[in-house]
Amino acid sequence: MDSTKKTLYTADATAVGGRSGHVRSATGxxxxxxxxxxxLGGKKGATNPEELFAxxxxxxxxxxxxVIAxxxxxxxxxxxxxxxxxTLFQEGEGYGLSAVLDVDLKAFDRDKTIQMVREAHKICPYSVGTRGNMEVELKVQGETVPVQAKENAGVAEGK
Structure with missing residues (x-):
């Protein structure tokens, strides 16, 4: 373990029955x-893993x-x-996820917002955890923010 790595929090949840079951966090x-x-044929009034992830x-x-602000x-x-x-998709025999983040900061101009979104993408635990494993598209008020390959692939900075 890297000496700078410090556990801040651990969340626990238990699922029973898969996609047609029940999920409960340790806190309740x-x-x-x-x-x-x-x-896709599921029942109304229930959630799904993709909704929880989003x-x-x-x-x-x-x-x-x-934090960036x-x-x-x-x-x-x-x-x-x-x-x-x-988005849940099927590719061959496997399944995958992709995500689109659409940000509206309200009070900043487009260039400042784009800069802040890029910086947030570098430090957000979900962005870091998915980097190189799933496609993540960044948008500002519905318009795609160009992302360099290095910003969306590979391991987190410093690793």
Whole structure:
């Protein structure tokens, strides 16, 4: 283990029954029925792994934006939004995920927003954890942010 690596938090959850089962976090805050997405024949009123992933990624990415803003001496508008779309796809016999993050910082111009989004993508734990493993597209108010290959592939900086 790298001597600079420090565990900050560990979350625990248990699933029973796969996509047609139930998931519960150790804290009990998450206690949800699971289903195949409704559009794929699943039941209404249940969530799915992709929806949970999208919720987690959007929240985590927004926190990374808050950190980037704070480091620069800025504050984010309270109405700032990060929307995350997670797509489940099949490729041959396997399945995969891709994500699109669409950011609206409200109070900053486009160039500043793009810079902040790129910086957040470097430090967000979801971005770091998925880097090189799944395609992640960054957008600002619906417009794609060009991402250099090195920003979206390989291991996290410093590893």
């Amino acid at each position: 805050i998450i206690d949800l029925d699971m289903s195949v997405p409704e559009g 919720a987690g990624y959007s929240s985590c990415f927004q926190q990374a934006l808050l 704070q480091r620069a001496g800025d504050r984010l508008d309270p109405g700032t939004e990060v929307k995350c779309s997670v």
